[in-house]
Amino acid sequence: MSRWPVEPAPGEATPAPFGMSQYCVADPAQHAPDRPALVVVHSGPGDESTWTFAQVDDTVRAVAAGLLGLGLQRGDRVLLRMGNRAEFPFVFFGAIAAGLVAVPTSAQLTGEEAAGLLADSGAQVVALDEDLPLSVPPHIPRITAQTIAEWIAGDERAEHDVGHPDRAAFITYTSGTTGRPKGVTHAHRSAWGRRPMYRGWYGLTEGDVMVHAGALNWTYTLGVGLTDPWANAATAVVHDGPTDRLLWPRLVEAYDATHLAAVPGVYRHLLRHGDPAHWDLSSLRAALVAGEALPSPLWREWTETTGVALYESLGMSEVSTFVSSGPEVPVRPGSPGRAQPGRRIAVLDPDRLEDPTPLPVGESGRLAVHRDDPGVMLGYWRRPEENRQVMRGEWFVTNDLASLDVDGYLTYHGRCDDVITAMGYRISPVEVEDALCQIAGVAEVAVAPLDVGDGVTLVCAWVVPTQPPGDTATIRERVLTRAGERLADYKRPREVRVVEALPRTANGKIVRRDLPATPGGGERADE
Structure with missing residues (x-):
């Protein structure tokens, strides 16, 4: 089968041997060496750095050699503690090209949070920005921007690692109900497992241009913004300059x-604060949305105002996206869409997860993805018990509740655990609660x-004071201060409500779903 043009077939098997960096970096460099692969915009259009596919390939192989x-040794972990800049994807793919396992982390994590991931992953090397706090043990080498520059300037280049598709390529960390982030281990085959998204969500083809509004060190950007465009010999455009939330239409027009x-x-x-009348989106075939549920009114407003299709997808760190609307799947407001071509999904009885029989149409249950899907993770890093909980027979069983209609469209009914999805991030309430314990005046x-x-x-914190509410402003300030000291920005409560008591079951367990109805006073934190 010819690698070009890229024409995914439903249910296609991952070729062997296979290498993620070979597929995403080396192949397009050989096919279209002079085509722009990566455009990193700094202050705005016209102020950018550009790498062709040949240059990306050379840079990635230089990092791999370094x-x-x-x-x-093969399988050793490389933790990335870096900001929003081009070196991040170069180290990410460089580690994978070397047969190592990349461990990308968010720059928003505190030094203590990042140290926890370093210890849990057992990383043997850390790629570290000097302005990001992290205590690295003396025996673990550090890679800095200067190190990377020296490797690129040198003559050593490694060949892309290829081998069994199931060998580990990278580990991403996601929140869980235990409060301790868990590593999601993905194989090299995960890049091939993204192929159903090309037609099922994007309508992406060779020579297209993808603008992603996320930071380079976010896994959403690494996947949708870089991995998939590069695998299609398409151009990726990202922004690493000062925050400008109205920038994106200008980038669409400029590139x-x-x-x-x-x-x-x-x-x-963009719709609330921008000026759509002055946007030129004529080149845009599709806008893509993921990370959290898309409200139907927002879909209608965007499509009616801009005339540009807005396609939603449903996914998770363990599988990426697997349900979506797209050019070949008409949007139904209130549904993220149908299973992408070749994906096998089912809704299972929550009380009989060992029974692989899907529930009838319309019945709500646990959403599951078949384990023969190459996009499904290898497993949670060093979490055998949690692996047993989600790997049930032929299915990977999610914590999402859903139902399917007669046409296969999915309706999402929320999560059966307490993990919070806010602003595109998954956040463990237990982790946040642990960080906010032992605050003076808070019981x-x-x-x-x-x-x-x-x-x-x-994210909202409901707080019970040690004494009847008096100076609630002081309590609120203490909670927000502690959050700022111990938590990444996206995990911090944006509202604090002071209440007399927390809702509980007869056994004393807090009922989080009842918290929003709990009377109490509070204010929104400045955003």
């Missing part, structure tokens, strides 16, 4: 973008999502 020169990818909040902000704290309208969900 990593191997440190004496690392003739065919696709724009973002979370719902980006589109909402108890519980954290849950709060719907504030217009499809916006915030």
Whole structure:
């Protein structure tokens, strides 16, 4: 089968041998060496750095050679603690090209949070920006921007690692109900497992231009913004300059973008604060949205105002996206769409997960993805019990509740655990509660999502004071200060409500779903 043109077939098997960096970097470099692969916009259009596919390939192989020169062995982990800049994807793919396992982390994490991931992953090397806090043990080498520049300037280049499709390529960390982030281990085959998205969600083809509104060090950007465009010999455009939430239409116009990818909040902000009458989106074939549910009113407003299709997808760190609307799947407001071509999904009885028989049409249950899907993770890093909980026979069983209609369209009914999805991030309430314990004047704290309208969900903390509420402003300030000290920005409560008591079951367990109805006073934190 010819690699070009890229024509995914439903249910196609991952070729063997296979290499993720070979597929995403080397192949397009050989096919279209002089085509722009990566455009990193700094202050705005016209102020950018551009790499062709040949240059990306050379840079990735230089980083791979440098990593191997440190004496690392296949399967060793490389933790990335870097900001929003081009070196991040170069180290990510460089580690994979070397046969190592990349461990990307968010720059928003505190030094303590990042140290926890370093310890859990057992990383043997850390790629570190000097302005990001992290205590690295003396025996673990550090890679800096200067190190990377020296490797690129040198003569050593490694060949792309290829082998069994099931060998580990990267680990991403996601929140869970235990409060301790867990590593999601993905195989090299995960890049091939994204192929159903090309037609099922994007309508992406060779030579297209993808603008992604996320930071380079976000896994959403690494996947939708880089991995998939590069695998199709398409151009990726990202932004690493000062925050400008109205920038995206200008980038679409300046770079003739065919696709724009973002979370719902980006589109909402553009419509509320931008001037659509002055946007030139004529090159844009589709806008893409993921990270959290797309409210139907926002879909209608965007499509009616801009005339550009807005396609939603449903996915997770463990599988990427697997349900979506797209050019070949008409949008049905209120549904993220249908299973992408070749994906096998089912809704299972929550009380009989060992029974592989899907529930009838219309019945709500646990959403599951068949384990023969190459996009399904290898498993949680060093979490055998949690692996047993989700790997049930032939199915990977999610914590999402859903139902399917007669046409295969999915209706999402929320999560059966307490993990919060806010602003495109998954956040463990237990982790936030642990960070907010032992605050003077606070007896108890519980954290849950709060719907504030217009499809916006915030992290909210309900606080029980040690004495009857008096100076609630002081309590609120203490909670927000502690959150700022211990939590990444996206995990911090945006609202604090002081209450007399927390809702509980007869056995004393906090009922988080009842928190939003709990009377109490509070204010929104400045955003």
